[in-house]
Amino acid sequence: MKSFRTRLTLILMIMIGLTMIGAGMAMAKVFKNSHIIVLEENMAREIKLLGNTLDFRSTENEEVIQYYTKEAHEIGNLIDSRVTFINHNGDVIGDSEKDPLMMDNHLNREEIVAAAKDGVGHIIRYSSSLGQNMLYVAAPVKVDNVFDGYIRLSVSLASIDEGLERGWTLMAVWLLILFVIAALVSYRMATSLTLPLEKIIKVARRITQLDYDARVQLERHDEVGQLGKAINAMADSLQNQLKRIRDNEDLIQSVLDNMTSGILMIDVKGNIAVINPAAEGMLKVKSEQVLGKSYMDMKQQYELSKVLKEGISLRIAIHEERTLYYPDEKMIRIDGVPMLDEEGSYKGILFLLQDISAIRRLENMRSEFVANVSHELKTPIAAVKGFAETLLGGGVTDEKTARSFLQIIYDESERLNRLISDILDLSKIESKRIPMDNSPVHLTSFFTSVMETITTMADKKGISLQTDIPDELFIEADEDKLKQIFLNLLSNAINYTQEGGQVKVIVRHLEHDHGEDRIQFTVSDTGLGIPKKDLPRIFERFYRVDKARSRGSGGTGLGLSIVKHLVDLHKGQLSVDSELNIGSTFTVELPLLQEHEG
Missing domain, CATH: 3.30.450.20 (PAS domain)
Known part of the structure; x- marks a missing residue:
């Protein structure tokens, strides 16, 4: 409807415009032609007047060009025209605008040819020297035996063109006024016919674009009004249905996204x-x-x-x-x-x-843990029970043998006690039920105390203990848990190092590129070493490289697992490097300062 209204307006405007343009062009043509005719007649009379009044001189005179050029300038200034004197051979002997010597022969110029034939010649031509359209009028002049040639006058048509431009401007103004009036009238007529239908079409298009809030606003009771009401009813129905669909989709999508x-x-x-x-x-x-x-x-x-x-x-x-x-x-x-x-x-x-990987892994870990705990508990209990039954049965009469049996029972009960204690500690650590009590720890004093604890164990095997710790170094940590870490590492190092071997502790202060200060601890020994294939698993619970050797050393198989969890509690890192029959090096990196929670 909008395009129809626009087309109607344009048709009226085009009709009026074409009429005005046609009339204007006709008027302009008449105006220009009549003005040029009058101008030609005046210029012809001026040439005739010059032929009767000018003091002509012989064209054979040596000073003829100078004389006629001077006269051309004076006459041109008087009549506001360009004046040119041409002899019967077509040579220019005087001109009010240019040097005659620089001008070519004019005998074949149209105005000269027409003048020779009809008595007066006129032509409109573009002057390259002046850069505008010029009217040229020429007539032959013969004065006895003194002058035989042509006088040509030329004037610029710029004034005529300026007049035409003013006329066109005036006509354009009136044409624009008529255009505006025609547009307003046609638009008002088309609006009264098409506006209601246009509103209905616009609403229908919005509905097709899923804008179900669109409604037709019409206060009419005719067929167009009834059509608008039907469109509104349809939009209401679609909107309600779409809302139910979207609510269901959102609910389903929310369920899918959050599953x-x-x-x-x-x-x-x-x-x-x-x-x-x-x-x-x-x-x-x-x-x-x-x-x-x-x-x-x-x-x-x-x-x-x-x-x-x-x-x-x-x-x-x-x-x-x-x-x-x-x-x-x-x-x-x-x-x-x-x-x-x-x-x-x-x-x-x-x-x-x-994804049941975690469930299956936990089930496997639970099964393995129960099996390992059962196995580990069964061994000392069986030993205690067996030797106790032997003693109770009276089969041992030798006091020395009985005492050795009692010592075995004591050792196995101690081993059983350590195993239960380690299981309880590991359970507490893994469940995060152990609070951290961080405080500054002077590392030199700390390792002096640790070494005193394990010196007896090392002396029994003739193992030398060495430390390399800067005296001024402090760290923020839970001292009891830190002690448990290094007692486990040093005990393992001593247990798996042959007699006469060496265990060394080195502590260094590290400053990483991102500015976090860390303390590096290395516990190295000259022991049996760990096979490469076992390195990834040595921090697992109850994992032993050599079970016979581990039991002989009195280990529970939980020490390194406890160390790993305690290092994690300190936000640190634990790694190991080992070679068979050369030794092992355990490296612990801990932050210099612990992060304090809110």
Whole structure:
């Protein structure tokens, strides 16, 4: 409707404009022609007057060019025209604007040819020397035997052009006024006809663009008004339905986004129709990369694809557990349920993916822990029970043998006590139930105390203990837990070092590039060393490189695991480097200052 109103307005404006332009062009042509005719007649009379009044001189005179040029200048100033004297051969012998000697022969100029033929010649021509249109009028003049040639006058048409420009300007102003009047009238007429329909069309377009708040505002009771009411009723119905749909979609999307389990829906064509963020993270894919594509495109997940293919091909509920190896190894539980519509037609299959790696790992750790604890407890208990039964049965009469049996019972009970104590400590540490009591620790004094504790153990095997610790060094830490860390490390070093060996502690202050000060502790020995294959697992609970050797040393298998957890509590790092039959070096890095919570 808007385009129709615009077209109507333009048609009226074009009609008026064409009429005005046509009339203006006709008037301008008449004005210009009449003015030029009058100008030509006046110039012809002026030439005739000059022929009768001018004091002509012979063109054979040597000073003829100077004389006629002077006369041309004087006459040109009087009549405000360019004056040119030309002899019968066409040579210019005088001109009011240019040097005659620089001008070419004029015998073939149109005005001269016409003058020779008709008595008066006139032509309008662009003057390159003056850079504008000029009117040239020429007539032959013959004065006895003195002068035989032509007088040519020329004037600029700039004044005529200026007049025409003023006329065009005036006409343009009136044309613009008529345009405005025509536009207003046509617009008012078209508006009264098309505005209501235009409003209805605009609202309908907004509705098609999903703007269901759009309404037709019309106070009319005719057919157009009824059409507007029908559009409004339709918009109300669509808006209510869309709100219910969006609410349901938002609820479903919120559920999908916040589920910890992965959702993967495969449609009837075998393409992925839905995948939620949990499934994206589990499978390390992006929804935009897989939506609408075949599930077979996930080639990295070979085990998953096999289960999906089985469920899709059989269209039955499936419950499987599979290990996925990309991007890392994980155990996934896959539950698939076929989706059917109300008529029982197959629409696809919905898969629920649950990462049960942590659950299985905890179950395995629990089983291993129970088995290890049972095994570790069983050994000393069996020894205690066996030797006690022997003593109680009266089978040992020798006092020395009985005393050795009692010593074994005592040693095994001590070992059992250490094992239970370590299990309780590790349980508390792992459950984060041990509070940290951080305070400044003077490291030289600290290691003096630690070395005094283990000196007896080292002396029994003839092992030398050495320390290299700067005297001024302090660290903020829990002193009791710090002591437990290094007593474990030093005890292990002594236990697994042969007689006459060496154990050394070196402490250094490190300043990292990012400005965090740290203290580095290294505990090195010259012992048996640890095989490369066992290094990644030595901090696990009850893991022993050589079980026979460990039991012989009285170890519980929990010391290094306790050390690892205590270092973590101090926000530190623990590492080990070892070579068989050369020795081992344990490195602990702890922050110089502990971060204090809020």
